Amino acid sequence: MLESMTGYASHKGDALGHSWTWDLRSVNAKGLDLRLRLPDWIEGLEPALRAALSKALARGSVNLSLRIQRNEEQSTLSVNAGQLAAVLGAIKAAEAQAADAGVALAPSKASDLLGLRGMMETTSEDTDTKALLTALMAEVPALLESFTAMRQQEGQALQTVLLDQLAQIDALTSQAATAAEARRAESADALRSNLARVLENTEGADETRVAQELAILAVKADVMEELDRLRAHVEAARGLIAQGSPVGRKLDFLMQEFNREANTLCSKAQSVDLTRIGLDLKAVIDQMREQVQNVE
Incomplete structure (x- = not known):
């Protein structure tokens, strides 16, 4: 199952005369970026948390904060x-000075002082910071489990969207193949017509050489290789999605290949129908690439 890089979890706990609140959240990032806001008086807390997060997560901009306070009954x-x-001392000095001046001061009350x-x-x-550290770290697995569960829930919805977009790309590739086949006959007629026009208006032209040059142009305009690679990319993407996270980087690279083939298809189209299909492909691929950015 895919896992999204977007997630959130919080947890409250108390022990050893303290109470605390965990807050863990993340968004997408190229790598794993950990940002921790922790009390600095608990020795060993930050390295222990960094190790736990690095082991559980592969990608994402992750923010973890811990707010901790001492319970009132412990103070x-x-x-x-x-x-x-x-x-x-100040009161005694003031009373002495007032007595010298013949002034009587009212006695001070304890409540006033x-x-x-x-x-x-x-x-x-x-x-005991060591005991507190142990108590805090004991809660980290549950916090990460809740956090991962949300990321997996987001990932499941993301997986549905990606598979639907792959189905659209697959269908558009089939439409492109049909349009390319229909264009083939037109291209052949155009090639013969161009060859005849060149020979009629060029003295001493080598008919074989001209035919070869036109054939090369026809080969360059052929889009079957691009369509075959698009189909292969669709199957590769489906395989990665079935494999489950972490596959975000691989999917991101595959989206670049999808885009490359769609661009080439558009540049070779030479027909309104094939150009339209190529542009539709580019639109779906761009939408899919945006979604892939969230896959861990």
Whole structure:
């Protein structure tokens, strides 16, 4: 089954006093481009994730982000001892200065002091980053499974579209063969007529040589080789699709060959019907090439 390079998956988890959210998404790219946004305080997390993603994916511009936070119950409030000492010293100095001036100050309340900026601070238990790393990496297979499932779902729809486009190319190739056969008789008549016209208006012309030159032109205008190669490319593409991903690069190369044959067909057409078919072929091939860009 084909796999698309477009996909998305998310997952939430919690352990060891932390909760987190994974976000994994990708779009098409020529190769595998990994972009990770991770907490930098968990040692070994990034290389472990890069290895897991590289093993599971072959192509795509992949963005993985991890948002992690400590649970509130793991944190406690405590008084900043240094700040408290500084405030108490300032209060004592202010009371002494006020007493010298004959002014009595109201006593300070504990609630007033605790409400001052910087008086309270949050303290947390030390985090075992190795254990947290193990907990996080244990969720990666499930995240990748969900992500791959979506890419495969997209790939299945993509496969249906590609097979339909190959059927159109196959049908247009058959139409081109019919049009080319019909053109053959007309070409033969035109060749004889041209040969007679040349001989009538040229003195001392070598009839055999002129006939050879016209025959060479006729061979150059023949499109059967291009049609045979188009049929071969159709079968090759169907085989690759049946093989399943990763075949995106091979299909992309094959689309270049499809386009080359369609261009040659149009340049050799020399008839309205064959030109129309060639242009229809180019249109379908171009549409198919756009779809192939998403195949891993």
